Amino acid sequence: MTTTAVPPAQLDADRRRRLSSLFGYAAMVVVIVIIGLPLFWILVTSFKERGDIYVQPSIWWPSVFRPENYVDATSTVPFWTFLKNSLIITSVLAVVKFVLGVLSAYGLVFLRFPGKTIVFLVIIAALMVPNQITVISNYALVAQLGWRNTFQGIIVPLAGVAFGTFLMRNHFLSIPQEIIEAARMDAAGPVRLLFRVVLPLSGPTMVAFATITVVNEWNEYLWPFLMSDDSSVAPLPVGLTQLQNNDGVTNWGPVMAGTVLTMIPILIVFLALQRHMIKGLTSGAVKG
Template sequence: MSTHAQVGPSDRHRSPLMTTAGYAAMAFVVLIIAVPLLWIVVTSFKERQDIYVRPAQWIPNPATTDNYSTVVTTIPFPAYFRNSLIITAALSTAKIVLGVLSAYALSLLRFPGRSIVFLIVISALMVPNQITVISNYALVSQLGWRNTYQGIVIPLAGVAFGTFLMRNQFLSLPTEIIEAARLDGAGPMKLLWRVVMPMSWPTLVAFSLITVVNEWNEYLWPFLMSDNEATAPLQVGLTILQNNEGGTNWGPVMAGTVLTVLPILILFLMLQRQMIKGLTAGAVKG
């Protein structure tokens, strides 16, 4: 063992071998993640006959945006996009409002049976969507809600995880401040708006971001609920497109994939810190 200088926590001593291994590992994962992404983007700019050649072209020659115009004009992609926006916005708003209110009631308000209610809310996390779809499908069909926005949104609007996340946040707030506000005569809603929420923005942002990502990406339920472009979101539209064109005409399918994924990737690039915080929440406390 060699002797070496004192090391701080941020730059732990590592041998040159470890550093090399670290860079090698980085290069390797970059390849694994980036090459398929590049492949998809490159294909989306190829002319049809250039996709079906061996060996494959790695630079589209000539590059064309035809696939994108095909997707936007001949397939109702704009309609799918609109549906995705509406569904994601409605569901996220509902979930954020319900999550905050539930968490607030379950952390800072006192009422009989509070711990039982908390258990009921939190146990919903243990029940996967996939198990409830059959009965929910029957109920929503009976209501005549197939191919409607409310049929997609309402059954998904209950919040378990968000309640849990926000409740932890509210419980971590200093009790003195909350008690002081109460003594000043703040009512429950005023307390929430003026005192609790201003101290909880970072967690709310993280919660909102995971909700938007999850709802944008939601597949099974909207897929069962919508048959056509009247209500189907992008994810469902994409597999409809794949059904029609996949295999024989990959160009527009890849262009459709890029368009489906792009909004969420842009959001991720802008807000990755908060997003990673939200999506990995629950792990940190161990």
């Protein structure tokens, strides 16, 4: 019985493949630790007593679990009012941004009008401008309109859809032109083309767009903080700051408990839709 010698080139290729896999797993472990360690610290601290939080050196596990921190987080401040405000702001902004993003991307890809390239360049330029730069001008405008401490004062300036338009446009460009032309030959108008052809082919990308939008708006802090004067319109990220004791030593247990409660809804949404989101973000990478 004879054995076939493995060529040296194949041995080198197998060795490189194993090393690549090893480095890939090592990098993944590092990323998981970097992301997961702060989340673990927040969760553990939410069950700590004040003495365990300020002890030196720091301890990773509480000596006594104190679930009462969650009661303090929801009773010390109007937590459920903040939650209601976050739901209102996030829901309205998600719907508005989704509708505007899809329609604007559809117009840029499938409709013909003068200046379409200029419009797209303006959208790209908007992606490069940090939101903090426009805070002063937006604040002055909202104050003149009398919208301070109102939901519209928080929602309207945040309703820009540059990222969503860019994402959906790239996906629409990846739809095979044969399908679009066949629909047009069947006398499909713009509205029918959108709802009967384009949107059914864009499910994963729309889920990705919606998920990213919900996560971003749920965690929005700076603009709602500037616009809200009391708990009537303040969302959860702003409301959590009221748990800090500025006159003395902050009891971080209730603060971390409120943070955990704030993360849970959006974490559930993200975990439920993460597969569709990844598929949607990569769907435009290969055209056709």
